[in-house]
Each structure stands twice: as C-alpha cells, then as structure tokens.
Amino acid sequence: MKTILLVGNPNVGKSAIFSRLTGVNVIASNYPGTTVEYTKGYMRINNEKVAVIDIPGIYTLEATSEAERIAVNMLEKEINDENDTIVNIIDSTNLERNLSLTLQLIKLRVPLIVCLNFWDETKHTGIQIDVDKLEEILGVPVIPTCGITGEGIKQLHSRISEAKTSSFEFEEEDRWLKIGEIVENVQTLTHRHHTFWERLGDASIKPITGFPIAIAILLFSFYIIRTVGESLIGYVFEPLFEKLWSPLILKLSSLLGSTGFVHNVLIGKLVDGEIDFVESMGLLTTGLFVPIAMVLPYIVAFYLVLSFLEDSGYLPRLGVLVDSFMHKLGLHGLSIISMLLGVGCNVPGALGTRILESKRERFIASTIMAIAIPCMAQIAMVIGLVGQYGAYGLSLVFGTLFIVWIVLGIVLNLTLKGESPEIFVEIPPYRFPYLIALLKKVWMRITMFVKEAVPYVLIGVFIINILYALHIFEFIGNIASPIVKGILGLPKEAVGALIIGFLRKDVAVGMLVPLQLTMKQMVIASVVLTMYFPCIATFAILIKELGVKKMIQAAIIMIISSLTVGGILNLIL
Amino acid sequence: MGDIKLTDLKAGEQAIVVAINGGIGLKRKAEAQGLRVGVKLTKLTENFLRGPITIRINNITIAFGYGIAQRIIVKRLSEKKE
Numbered sequence: 001m002k003t004i005l006l007v008g009n010p011n012v013g014k015s016a017i018f019s020r021l022t023g024v025n026v027i028a029s030n031y032p033g034t035t036v037e038y039t040k041g042y043m044r045i046n047n048e049k050v051a052v053i054d055i056p057g058i059y060t061l062e063a064t065s066e067a068e069r070i071a072v073n074m075l076e077k078e079i080n081d082e083n084d085t086i087v088n089i090i091d092s093t094n095l096e097r098n099l100s101l102t103l104q105l106i107k108l109r110v111p112l113i114v115c116l117n118f119w120d121e122t123k124h125t126g127i128q129i130d131v132d133k134l135e136e137i138l139g140v141p142v143i144p145t146c147g148i149t150g151e152g153i154k155q156l157h158s159r160i161s162e163a164k165t166s167s168f169e170f171e172e173e174d175r176w177l178k179i180g181e182i183v184e185n186v187q188t189l190t191h192r193h194h195t196f197w198e199r200l201g202d203a204s205i206k207p208i209t210g211f212p213i214a215i216a217i218l219l220f221s222f223y224i225i226r227t228v229g230e231s232l233i234g235y236v237f238e239p240l241f242e243k244l245w246s247p248l249i250l251k252l253s254s255l256l257g258s259t260g261f262v263h264n265v266l267i268g269k270l271v272d273g274e275i276d277f278v279e280s281m282g283l284l285t286t287g288l289f290v291p292i293a294m295v296l297p298y299i300v301a302f303y304l305v306l307s308f309l310e311d312s313g314y315l316p317r318l319g320v321l322v323d324s325f326m327h328k329l330g331l332h333g334l335s336i337i338s339m340l341l342g343v344g345c346n347v348p349g350a351l352g353t354r355i356l357e358s359k360r361e362r363f364i365a366s367t368i369m370a371i372a373i374p375c376m377a378q379i380a381m382v383i384g385l386v387g388q389y390g391a392y393g394l395s396l397v398f399g400t401l402f403i404v405w406i407v408l409g410i411v412l413n414l415t416l417k418g419e420s421p422e423i424f425v426e427i428p429p430y431r432f433p434y435l436i437a438l439l440k441k442v443w444m445r446i447t448m449f450v451k452e453a454v455p456y457v458l459i460g461v462f463i464i465n466i467l468y469a470l471h472i473f474e475f476i477g478n479i480a481s482p483i484v485k486g487i488l489g490l491p492k493e494a495v496g497a498l499i500i501g502f503l504r505k506d507v508a509v510g511m512l513v514p515l516q517l518t519m520k521q522m523v524i525a526s527v528v529l530t531m532y533f534p535c536i537a538t539f540a541i542l543i544k545e546l547g548v549k550k551m552i553q554a555a556i557i558m559i560i561s562s563l564t565v566g567g568i569l570n571l572i573l
Numbered sequence: 574m575g576d577i578k579l580t581d582l583k584a585g586e587q588a589i590v591v592a593i594n595g596g597i598g599l600k601r602k603a604e605a606q607g608l609r610v611g612v613k614l615t616k617l618t619e620n621f622l623r624g625p626i627t628i629r630i631n632n633i634t635i636a637f638g639y640g641i642a643q644r645i646i647v648k649r650l651s652e653k654k655e
C-alpha cells in the first residue's frame with residue numbers, strides 16, 4: 001500500500017493535520033514532544049486507499065531521544081519506493097529553521113510535498129510568504145494550511161499525488177547559506193510590536209514572577225478540578241445511580257431471589273436491604289459505580305484543566321522554571337510534563353518519558369512516577385478513603401507522596417551511575433486554546449479512560465467475588481498478616497485490597513471501607529496502595545518501555561519503599 | 574569589544590553568536606534549533622542558582638541549561654531601545 005508520512009519539526013501541527021486527513025483523532029498540544037509514538041490512519045486518494053502515518057517531531061535526521069528514534073526509524077522503514085510520499089509540515093512563522101529539515105529531506109530523493117502550516121498566524125506576526133515562488137524554488141508542491149480550522153487541507157489532499165522528488169541542488173556545507181537565500185527570496189517581514197502574550201511569556205519564565213504565577217496556576221487548577229469533579233458527582237452521577245439505576249437493580253435483585261452466587265456476582269451484598277454502590281461489590285453495582293461515578297468525574301475535570309494548560313503553551317515554561325529543582329532528582333525540567341500527564345493516568349505519563357534522552361532519566365522518571373505520582377483513579381481512591389477527614393487527612397496522604405517523590409528521586413540520582421543531560425527545548429508561543437480542539441481532546445481522553453478502566457474494574461470485581469467465595473483472601477491474609485499487621489498496622493482483611501490493587505487501585509476502596517479503619521489506618525492504606533505497585537496497565541507499559549530487568553529493579557524499589565514509608569507512618573502518626 | 578560567554582550577557586541584551594564550544598552533539602542540536610555562529614540573539618531571561626536561560630532568535634524562543642550557555646560565546650551588540 002502507498003504510504004504517506006507526516007514529517008516535520010516538533011510542534012508544527014503534524015498531529016492536527018493527521019487527524020484532519022484521516023479522521024483518526026490523536027492528541028495535539030502546544031509543546032514540542034506531544035507525540036511519542038507513531039499512529040497509522042487511512043485515507044482515499046483517487047479511490048485508492050493509502051496509509052497515513054503521524055510520527056514524533058524531529059529537528060534533524062539524527063535521533064537523540066527515544067521519540068526521535070521512532071520517527072527516524074519510520075522514515076527509514078516506510079519510505080522505500082516511488083509510491084511513498086513525505087508530507088513535510090512546516091511552521092510558516094519559523095520558515096528558516098524549518099527549511100533546514102526540508103533540505104535534509106530533499107537529499108533523501110523521495111517524493112515530497114510541503115505544507116506551510118500555521119498560515120493563520122503569519123498575518124498577525126507580520127510575515128508574508130510567496131508560496132508560488134517557494135514552490136518554484138523547491139520544485140515540489142507547497143500548500144498553505146491551518147491544522148486547527150482545516151483551511152487548506154482540501155488542497156493538500158488533492159495535491160498529494162503531485163508530490164515529486166525535488167530538483168533543488170545544494171552542497172551540504174552550504175545548507176544554511178541556501179536557506180538564507182530562499183528565505184530572502186520568498187519572505188517579507190513587516191515590523192511589529194511585542195504582544196501581550198510575549199510579555200506574559202517572559203514573565204512566566206523569570207523566577208521572580210514565574211514562581212508566583214506557577215503557584216497561582218496550580219491553586220486555581222486544583223480549585224477548578226475539585227469544583228468540577230464534585231459538582232459532576234453530586235449533581236449528575238450520584239443522582240443517576242441512586243435515583244435511576246438503584247431501583248432497577250433492586251428489582252433485578254428480587255428477581256434473582258436476593259441471594260446466591262449469581263446474585264452476588266452481579267449485584268453483590270445488599271446493606272440493610274439497600275444497594276451500597278461502594279461496598280456491594282457486584283458487577284452492575286460497584287463495578288460500574290467506581291469507574292463512572294467515582295473516577296470519571298475527576299477524569300473529566302482534570303483533563304479539562306490539563307488540556308487547557310497544554311494548548312496554552314504554559315507547560316514547557318513550567319519546565320524551565322522547575323529545571324534546577326528537577327536536576328536534584330536526576331531529571332531536567334521537561335520531565336515535569338510527563339509527571340503531569342501521569343496525574344491523569346500513569347500510562348501516557350510513562351510513555352511521555354520518551355522525550356528524555358538517556359535511559360537513566362527514563363528509569364528515574366518512570367520509577368518515581370509509578371511510585372509517588374497518584375493517577376486520577378488513585379486520587380479518587382484516596383478521596384474515597386480519607387476524604388471524610390477533610391484537608392488534614394488528604395494532605396497527610398498527598399504530602400507523604402510528594403516527599404517520597406522527592407526523596408526517591410534524590411536517592412536514585414545519587415546512586416545510579418551517570419549524569420542527566422541538560423534541558424534544551426524550544427518554547428512555543430502562548431496561544432489561546434481553540435475551544436473545539438480542546439473539547440475534542442478531552443472527549444478522546446474520556447473515551448480512552450472508559451474503554452481502559454471499565455473492563456479492568458469489572459474484571460477486578462469479578463475476581464474479588466471468586467476469591468471471596470473460595471476464601472482465598474482469608475488464606476493469604478493469614479500468611480501476610482505479619483507484614484500487614486506488624487509493619488503497616490492494618491487488619492489482615494486489608495490484604496484483599498492490596499491483592500486487587502495489582503489490577504486497579506480504585507476497586508480497593510470498597511474492600512477497605514467496611515473494615516472500619518481508623519484515620520491513621522486509612523492514611524497508611526492509601527499511601528501503601530498508591531506506592532507498592534502500579535496498576536496492571538502501567539505495569540505492562542513499564543515492562544515494554546524499561547525492559548524486564550529494569551522493571552524488576554523498579555518493582556523491588558516499589559516494594560521496599562512502600563513498606564518503609566508505611567512502617568514509618570505507622571510509627572509516627 | 575571582547576567576546577563573552579552567553580551567561581555573562583544580561584537579560585534584555587542582544588548579541589551575535591561567535592562560537593559554540595561543544596561536541597558535535599551540542600553543535601548539531603543547537604544548529605537544528607537555529608542557534609549557530611553568526612546569528613543574532615536576544616537573551617530573555619536567566620534563573621538564579623545556575624538555572625536555565627532563555628534566548629530568542631527570530632521568532633523562536635529556546636531554553637537551555639546554564640552549562641550549555643557557558644559554552645556559547647557571543648559578541649555583545651550595543652544596547653538598542655525597541
């Protein structure tokens with residue numbers, strides 16, 4: 001099949017254009033390094049089905065990070081005959097820098113077509129580009145586009161078959177000279193004044209103004225996430241389950257005779273003749289309530305805020321601001337972006353570490369994320385367990401995790417061989433997020449969560465029922481009692497939650513709530529459950545990303561640190 | 574006027590890049606982002622505790638670590654008001 005590869009510098013709109021061309025939605029955000037894997041989609045050109053591939057951004061054909069390696073490999077693997085085409089996507093507001101890659105692609109002698117994206121932004125940045133002249137010089141089709149509104153995508157689509165091998169000749173040593181000539185020839189600049197956004201851009205990087213801004217943004221984000229999350233739960237999801245779903249399930253319950261294995265698996269135990277959606281542990285009760293009414297609202301709230309921050313262009317600035325601090329943990333500032341992605345879900349967070357250059361950085365980042373960065377499901381779990389004790393209980397849990405994150409990073413940085421490279425990143429301009437694109441992105445993430453989480457929670461609930469019925473929890477509880485009781489100070493029944501936590505943490509809430517734990521025990525259970533092991537989905541990704549050997553090392557660190565921290569909490573609280 | 578390290582340039586000042594003292598890796602990375610000998614840059618911000626610095630070249634803002642900035646030698650241009 002004919003293959004079309006979208007190639008370009010980071011953050012030029014490749015993923016936005018990919019979604020437009022193929023209808024396959026991929027995440028696009030305003031910072032370099034959004035895409036860290038390749039995505040294949042299909043479209044029709046003259047009634048022929050062709051494959052289109054979105055890859056991570058690259059500056060040159062020599063890769064320095066894992067993400068770039070994926071891009072360069074795809075370039076070598078997929079572009080192999082006259083049928084295949086490279087669509088080189090360029091940021092029109094940075095013609096000179098982008099053309100450097102274009103000229104390198106020209107040297108590959110493959111059919112090429114150039115896309116002048118961000119065409120909409122040339123107007124207010126005072127840039128004029130003579131498209132016809134550029135097309136003439138390069139000897140390949142050049143099409144102005146706007147990835148976000150879809151302007152020019154039709155022309156791009158209809159002219160892809162005109163892609164051809166460029167006739168542009170130059171010596172490699174003269175590359176920048178030639179680029180200078182081209183830019184001189186096709187681009188006219190009109191003087192303009194600094195915009196409000198640019199001033200804000202500098203203010204949010206300078207430490208004096210930057211830290212207050214960062215703290216304000218952080219607090220405001222918390223506030224929004226909490227308000228949106230709690231409102232969704234209180235006004236939408238709980239009423240939905242209590243008023244609509246509950247009566248239906250009660251009818252089903254009496255149809256099933258109110259007891260028995262099937263009843264227990266589907267509906268679970270009734271508490272005083274009523275359904276308790278957290279504790280009942282049936283597929284149709286807890287199995288649906290936990291992912292949909294407990295976690296999903298926070299997922300929605302979190303991704304609304306995160307997507308706004310992503311699209312505004314703030315995140316790389318935050319990266320620069322915290323760079324010095326992150327170096328203490330053996331990482332550089334950009335890894336804060338992976339950590340923030342990890343707060344949503346550790347899976348994209350762990351994948352996000354592909355923008356880091358060394359294996360050492362990736363190991364440190366993935367390990368401290370898996371241990372100490374609670375994902376939304378874990379946060380919902382913590383809220384379910386210690387939320388009743390208010391800010392004090394919550395800050396005990398999250399404060400402990402934060403300290404663990406820092407201490408673990410410092411320890412790993414001191415003990416692992418090697419050094420971590422310095423930050424080197426392009427800072428995109430601030431942009432006001434485009435609402436439709438933002439909502440689409442939030443929607444994508446919600447559907448991804450539902451598809452990922454609901455099946456796992458259902459499996460978890462099912463396994464719980466089986467293990468209960470077979471008295472396996474009791475059996476393991478007795479064996480593990482010295483650790484669970486002796487070190488952590490938890491009742492041996494809590495073992496069930498720890499076992500099921502391997503699969504997913506959020507299901508564990510329903511197993512702990514009936515145990516009548518004290519606040520201290522709830523705090524310890526929350527911290528240990530978060531730390532001792534990632535959920536199964538994250539575990540699978542970590543094996544793939546780190547390799548089995550590194551993952552075993554990480555797992556040992558997880559178990560030792562969670563028992564240590566749980567033990568310390570048991571002593572001092 | 575003598576050549577100075579980029580770290581010695583003050584925020585807000587403009588300069589021409591004279592040399593990039595580093596391995597081929599750094600040179601290539603810098604060049605790929607438009608930072609190469611002969612270009613004019615404006616230093617935007619610096620951080621205390623040897624934190625990263627940011628510069629602007631044309632339309633592009635780039636941030637990099639202090640250690641990298643030390644290896645970039647520039648010639649200061651007389652300050653001009655915009």
Ligand SMILES: Nc1nc2c(ncn2[C@@H]2O[C@H](COP(=O)(O)OP(=O)(O)OP(=O)(O)O)[C@@H](O)[C@H]2O)c(=O)[nH]1
Nearest residue numbers: 011012013014015016029033034035057118146147
């Ligand atoms: N104004 C404007 N914004 C655009 C345009 N194309 C894309 N964007 C936005 O620019 C940002 C970057 O787009 P992406 O599609 O993520 O860029 P990418 O090239 O895939 O980036 P990486 O995956 O990081 O290499 C996103 O916030 C997009 O919504 C455009 O033509 N005009």
Ligand SMILES: [Mg+2]
Nearest residue numbers: 014015034035
């Ligand atoms: Mg992308």
